[in-house]
Amino acid sequence: xxxxxxxxxxxxxxxxxxxxxxxxxxxxxxxxxxxxxxxxxxxxxxxxxxxxxxxxxxxxxxxxxxxxxxxxxxxxxxxxxxxxxxxxxxxxxxxxxxxxxxxxxxxxxxxxxxxxxxxxxxxxxxxxxxxxxxxxxxxxxxxxxxxxxxxxxxxxxxxxxxxxxxxxxxxxxxxxxxxxxxxxxxxxxxxxxxxxxxxxxxxxxxxxxxxxxxxxxxxxxxxxxxxxxxxxxxxxxxxxxxxxxxxxxxxxxxxxxxxxxxxxxxxxxxxxx
Amino acid sequence: xxxxxxxxxxxxxxxxxxxxxxxxxxxxxxxxxxxxxxxxxxxxxxxxxxxxxxxxxxxxxxxxxxxxxxxxxxxxxxxxxxxxxxxxxxxxxxxxxxxxxxxxxxxxxxxxxxxxxxxxxxxxxxxxxxxxxxxxxxxxxxxxxxxxxxxxxxxxxxxxxxxxxxxxxxxxxxxxxxxxxxxxxxxxxxxxxxxxxxxxxxxxxxxxxxxxxxxxxxxxxxxxxxxxxxxxxxxxxxxxxxxxxxxxxxxxxxxxxxxxxxxxxxxxxxxxxxxxxxxxxxxxxxxxxxxxxxxxxxxxxxxxxxxxxxxxxxxxxxxxxxxxxxxxxxxxxxxxxxxxxxxxxxxxxxxxxxxxxx
Ligand SMILES: Nc1ncnc2c1ncn2[C@@H]1O[C@H](COP(=O)(O)OP(=O)(O)OP(=O)(O)O)[C@@H](O)[C@H]1O
Ligand SMILES: [Mg+2]
Numbered sequence: 001x002x003x004x005x006x007x008x009x010x011x012x013x014x015x016x017x018x019x020x021x022x023x024x025x026x027x028x029x030x031x032x033x034x035x036x037x038x039x040x041x042x043x044x045x046x047x048x049x050x051x052x053x054x055x056x057x058x059x060x061x062x063x064x065x066x067x068x069x070x071x072x073x074x075x076x077x078x079x080x081x082x083x084x085x086x087x088x089x090x091x092x093x094x095x096x097x098x099x100x101x102x103x104x105x106x107x108x109x110x111x112x113x114x115x116x117x118x119x120x121x122x123x124x125x126x127x128x129x130x131x132x133x134x135x136x137x138x139x140x141x142x143x144x145x146x147x148x149x150x151x152x153x154x155x156x157x158x159x160x161x162x163x164x165x166x167x168x169x170x171x172x173x174x175x176x177x178x179x180x181x182x183x184x185x186x187x188x189x190x191x192x193x194x195x196x197x198x199x200x201x202x203x204x205x206x207x208x209x210x211x212x213x214x215x216x217x218x219x220x221x222x223x224x225x226x227x228x229x230x231x232x233x234x235x236x237x238x239x240x241x242x243x244x245x246x247x248x249x250x251x252x253x254x255x256x257x258x259x260x261x262x263x264x265x266x267x268x269x270x271x272x273x
Numbered sequence: 274x275x276x277x278x279x280x281x282x283x284x285x286x287x288x289x290x291x292x293x294x295x296x297x298x299x300x301x302x303x304x305x306x307x308x309x310x311x312x313x314x315x316x317x318x319x320x321x322x323x324x325x326x327x328x329x330x331x332x333x334x335x336x337x338x339x340x341x342x343x344x345x346x347x348x349x350x351x352x353x354x355x356x357x358x359x360x361x362x363x364x365x366x367x368x369x370x371x372x373x374x375x376x377x378x379x380x381x382x383x384x385x386x387x388x389x390x391x392x393x394x395x396x397x398x399x400x401x402x403x404x405x406x407x408x409x410x411x412x413x414x415x416x417x418x419x420x421x422x423x424x425x426x427x428x429x430x431x432x433x434x435x436x437x438x439x440x441x442x443x444x445x446x447x448x449x450x451x452x453x454x455x456x457x458x459x460x461x462x463x464x465x466x467x468x469x470x471x472x473x474x475x476x477x478x479x480x481x482x483x484x485x486x487x488x489x490x491x492x493x494x495x496x497x498x499x500x501x502x503x504x505x506x507x508x509x510x511x512x513x514x515x516x517x518x519x520x521x522x523x524x525x526x527x528x529x530x531x532x533x534x535x536x537x538x539x540x541x542x543x544x545x546x547x548x549x550x551x552x553x554x555x556x557x558x559x560x561x562x563x564x565x566x567x568x569x570x571x572x573x574x575x576x577x578x579x580x581x582x583x584x585x586x587x588x589x590x591x592x593x594x595x596x597x598x599x600x601x602x603x604x605x606x607x608x609x610x611x612x613x614x615x616x617x618x619x620x621x622x623x624x625x626x627x628x629x630x631x
Contacts, residue, residue, distance in 0.1 A: 068497060090496045090497050091496045091499050091500055091501045099497075100497060106491050106493060108489075108490035108491055109491070119484070122483065122484055122500060123498075125480040127480065129508070129512075135475035135479070139479055140290070143286075143480075144285075147286045182498060186499065
């Protein structure tokens, strides 16, 4: 489907960006002597698509890792849904409504597409080990309820044909889609996507863009994404943060950021795709 | 009847999530159960009981246990022998302290005690992985065997240091001690394997099984999607040790009746169960059974052919056996890490599309 038509529909939807969903304040992250993030602050508003861009090694993935709780910054605060987040483990953060995909696909290779996406619902499943051991009854009912939700995601992502296939053997583009499905299954408030279109051909990129827009539109999910393809970023995002060598050098609407001389310098000064 | 899933459409997710989604598999399983429960007890003799069926059943239970931990949750363990010893000594203490306790409860309680011990020794897995975890479990193996040798309370201060099972009953029928019937001990072990085999399958196909496999395949992503690694790993150690503990209890009380800890539950026992899941198939229930059957039957087969058939010495047959196992392990690790279970699946796949080549 035509991207521009999609985009027009997307914009004419007239989505109002809501209040602040997540805010990072003065984040500084060091690895030994390397400062991967230097005093970074920005916010993500409810319902928007927020892009994080920058040259290789700028600190984009590090930023996502801070937000999802993998890296613990030496300085700074993360505020989520109006509260300052205390230090916690990534699995606790997941339960607060945060899901993500990885720059290098991190699927469960030995499991089928269906089981991979079902893991996205683990935090919502309650039946204890004794019910599970019995299976018949509450455990099965719970399993079926979540299976129905997962089947809707499978339909949405158009991956019905690979439902029972082990994901390890799937082509790259489909793996990226399954990984998106797993994150969606968790019904996150905030979805973080680390280069969802890296290594895809034009057609696959268009499909993925469409899915991202639809997720944002239909489910109202707030999305923060890292992307290198400037065309895609301009089309998809409401607002853009630009990082370079761990510093923030731009923040604003796509057109605004594109006109920013410092951003242009950063991109011209670095060998880039 | 032709083996097909065509025409066998699933109309509900409940159908699709069955243990045996294909109708023929279900019939085959029920037929096997009918033979195992209704026919075999009438035919079984001492030889089949002590040399083939009981060892197979007991080792199948242990293999399911280790497969849960290693095959499904990805945590390597060389402590199987030690955990079997915990099950055996728990059973011994329970049998002697509570003579009227039904043996089925003795075995289950022994499993529960072993589960506690297993979780304790599983704690290092929260910090260390792979090779280092294997070494830590190896330490558990040696420590447990040492402990049961060292502290006389465990073997009730017997002069030999051995533990010997007195006569005890399950549902009014003697299943341990000197005067047991083959059909009784067989049915007792079979019931455990079938019941707890189904329970394992139920755990594996739901939430808990998925959290184990997620930790195995990619622990970082598992944590990000909400799996608590502490709960997942410790529950795997607990459930795994529960099965291994029950296997140890049955091994001591029902299969042999008397054991010496170092001999029965030494490091060799750990390796033996490890071989079963490698040959049978890591991360496969079917593999646990195929592996246990294979490792129990191969030595008997070799002995029959080489010693009785070709009149070669027993020592030589033993030598061939060890070499064969070594070669098989290497072959499977390199060529087919999913073991016999995968070969079995390939045969079934061929059958399903037969007579067409694709
Ligand atoms: N775990 C780590 N240990 C040490 N240094 C790290 C670690 N993670 C990131 N870094 C360093 O932090 C800096 C930023 O890396 P990061 O992965 O965040 O960049 P990026 O913007 O995502 O780049 P890319 O576009 O290549 O994905 C780099 O210099 C990198 O080497
Ligand atoms: Mg990156």
